[in-house]
Amino acid sequence: MRLPWPLLFGYAVVNNWFVTIPLALALAFSAWYGSPWIDGLRFVLIACAAFLTLPFPAAGALYLYQSYDATRYWRTLETAETVADLPLPAGSKIQFADKAHSIVVLIELPQVTEILGMRLTGTLKPWKRQGNDVTHWGGDLHGYQIIDGLPCKGGPYANDRFGGVLFDKAGTLHRFTLGAPHELLGLKLPAHTTIRRGNDMEPWTFLLSAGEAYIPLLDTMAPVGVTLEVADDGRLVRIRSGHGQTIVLRGAPLNSGSFEVRGDTVVSQLAEPFAVAGDMRPAGTSVRIGLDTGEMSVMSER
Incomplete structure (x- = not known):
């Protein structure tokens, strides 16, 4: 949308006040104290000075109106x-x-x-x-x-x-941070864990911002900085993190950025080279680990 030129001119004058104010004062001073030979130009200089200063009282009036209207x-x-x-x-x-x-x-x-x-x-x-x-x-x-x-x-x-904290009209907390260690949904969570409430459709999330947490299902520690996603019935759904911390499961170093629990199986990627089924596999290899048996296999293999 194109604005009328008077508005654009006024905006430019006020926005560049450090130039326009000294220029207007210089024009007014020249018109008042200038040499006699500029008599014919005095009114032109005064008109230019007035033209440069006019946007300022207009801007002040607009500011006062907006301040009043905001109340x-x-x-x-x-x-x-x-x-x-x-x-x-x-x-x-x-x-x-x-x-x-x-x-x-x-x-x-x-x-x-x-x-x-x-x-x-x-x-x-x-x-x-x-x-x-x-x-x-x-x-x-x-x-x-x-x-x-x-x-x-x-x-x-x-x-x-x-x-x-985030809460609803009934006073139920939907996000909060633990001020002390607390057990919830079968997990012993450290202080400063940030919790988002879940429901039947979405899992709870636990952000371990200051301490590790032991996960009984995996028999291992979840490192600081990861987020645990836990279903309403206490089932661990996944572990995620944008920093890719390492979680050791059954001796295998796994990347927390791709850690998912599918029933009694964990699917993730190796955080560093590791031997799977007798062969050394590079970091980033997708593997499957059975929680009951401890059996590990590469996802692409049948």
Whole structure:
């Protein structure tokens, strides 16, 4: 879309103020204190100086209008009130996407507030919506807390703008970080493990960000940095990692970036050269290992 030239000119003048302001002052100074021989040009110089300075008050007026108009998208609660199904205290600041105040963008809490059994602080942001209705929220816990029997670490979550915990309107946690070691779905998980809740359709995920975890099914340790995917019934589905850490299974060094559990069989790639069926195989070879028998074979062989 092409803008009218006056708007383009005004944008260029304001955006390059470090050039246009000194130039306008120089023109005005020349018109006022210039030599007598420029009498015929004084009005031209004054007109040029005025032409260069005119966009600035216009830009200032536009900024003031936008600042005023932006306040119509905010609301500060004078008394405690329930907004978007969340009980909020007086002083909460709510930003909306529309002037009708029907679509919540974020909620700024005035102090540490207990909501749905959690002590939350800072800003709450919608994580999932159904239409305009917010179904899941993100926020920061105020320090270590035990929620529904889960020891949860407080504070924000690295590289996630939604916050340290994600929860639904019933107060169920959908992502959190362990503040202490905890056993879940048959796995003894170390502190600082980040957990995403699963269901009948999708597995739980456990990101081991600070410590290893013993996996009874494999009788081995999962290294730091890998993510375990575990079904709702406790079955290990796969282990994945973008860094390709090594997992030793039945003596074989396997790459965590391609580790999958298929019933009682593990399918993965060798992390380094290793002897399979009497032959040395290079790293990257796809192998199959029976968990019951320990038998190992190359995937391409029959």
